[in-house]
Amino acid sequence: MNENKTNINWFPGHMAKTKREISEQLKLVDIVYEVIDARMPLSSKIVDIDDLIQDKPRILVVTKYDLCDQKETDLILDWYKEKGYFVVPVDLMNGNVDGLLNLTNRIMGDINDSRKQKGLQERSARVLIVGAPNVGKSTLINRLAGKKSAAVGNTPGFTKSLSWIRINPKIELLDTPGILWPKMSDQEVAKTLASFSSIKEDILNLDDICFYIIKKLYDFYPERLKERYNIMDISDMTLVYEMIGKKRGALSRGGIVDYEKVSNIIMNDFKNGSFGKITFDRLK
Ligand SMILES: Nc1nc2c(ncn2[C@@H]2O[C@H](COP(=O)(O)OP(=O)(O)OP(=O)(O)O)[C@@H](O)[C@H]2O)c(=O)[nH]1
Numbered sequence: 001m002n003e004n005k006t007n008i009n010w011f012p013g014h015m016a017k018t019k020r021e022i023s024e025q026l027k028l029v030d031i032v033y034e035v036i037d038a039r040m041p042l043s044s045k046i047v048d049i050d051d052l053i054q055d056k057p058r059i060l061v062v063t064k065y066d067l068c069d070q071k072e073t074d075l076i077l078d079w080y081k082e083k084g085y086f087v088v089p090v091d092l093m094n095g096n097v098d099g100l101l102n103l104t105n106r107i108m109g110d111i112n113d114s115r116k117q118k119g120l121q122e123r124s125a126r127v128l129i130v131g132a133p134n135v136g137k138s139t140l141i142n143r144l145a146g147k148k149s150a151a152v153g154n155t156p157g158f159t160k161s162l163s164w165i166r167i168n169p170k171i172e173l174l175d176t177p178g179i180l181w182p183k184m185s186d187q188e189v190a191k192t193l194a195s196f197s198s199i200k201e202d203i204l205n206l207d208d209i210c211f212y213i214i215k216k217l218y219d220f221y222p223e224r225l226k227e228r229y230n231i232m233d234i235s236d237m238t239l240v241y242e243m244i245g246k247k248r249g250a251l252s253r254g255g256i257v258d259y260e261k262v263s264n265i266i267m268n269d270f271k272n273g274s275f276g277k278i279t280f281d282r283l284k
């Protein structure tokens with residue numbers, strides 16, 4: 001198996017550029033939707049987002065709620081709520097986004113009240129979506145915009161012209177989401193993100209991610225690991241791989257277990273939801 005890759009390069013220059021672009025865009029927006037993944041509501045959170053969006057009202061939009069272990073995820077969402085966040089879980093595949101739209105209108109109502117007091121006109125809410133890779137930003141935009149979406153024109157005076165999509169008479173959305181990075185320097189966070197494909201598999205090696213997935217399943221969902229692979233002890237990962245390889249026929253010529261095939265089996269099973277609804281984060 002491959003040796004551990006311990007140092008991850010997060011391209012700080014690229015990150016700084018993205019942040020600069022987002023802070024430019026922020027001048028034009030009223031409300032930020034910060035998108036996080038319900039299966040990793042802590043790990044997929046952008047760490048230094050508060051500096052970036054400062055006092056803009058923000059809603060934590062928790063996507064993939066249909067895929068998470070709701071009991072565990074709700075504990076973390078309650079904790080966010082206690083800290084004063086607006087939190088809206090969504091299932092973008094089957095559910096609706098009415099709760100998110102209603103909350104947006106409510107927040108914008110307050111903004112418009114204070115605009116009126118200053119003698120300014122009421123206006124529609126301008127929303128910017130930010131979040132880590134693969135958390136569902138584009139799906140959210142498409143879901144909000146629906147079929148009746150139409151670009152409402154570019155904002156002048158900006159180097160890259162921005163397109164706004166009108167969601168309804170009261171809400172407009174910036175059509176390109178801002179992609180930001182969570183706390184990748186933390187190996188645990190990086191591996192959780194890799195497990196749910198929020199960072200590319202080639203950044204961390206596949207065996208490391210699979211070991212991590214097996215370990216997390218063992219810690220949090222041991223009965224499911226037992227059910228699928230008949231594994232009850234993970235003290236020796238080589239044995240774990242042997243078991244899975246034999247059980248699933250991942251053998252090379254001569255009947256020797258093919259470790260690479262086993263890693264692919266684990267990853268595919270995990271991605272296909274074979275272990276059921278899962279949440280990998282826990283409050284400390
Ligand atoms: N089951 C389920 N899948 C979702 C949900 N939201 C998004 N997805 C899936 O998650 C994957 C990533 O969604 P995208 O919308 O492309 O994510 P993104 O944040 O735009 O990703 P990048 O553009 O790569 O940063 C897609 O396969 C979506 O179908 C959800 O609420 N439930």
Ligand SMILES: [Mg+2]
Binds near residue numbers: 137138
């Ligand atoms: Mg996208």
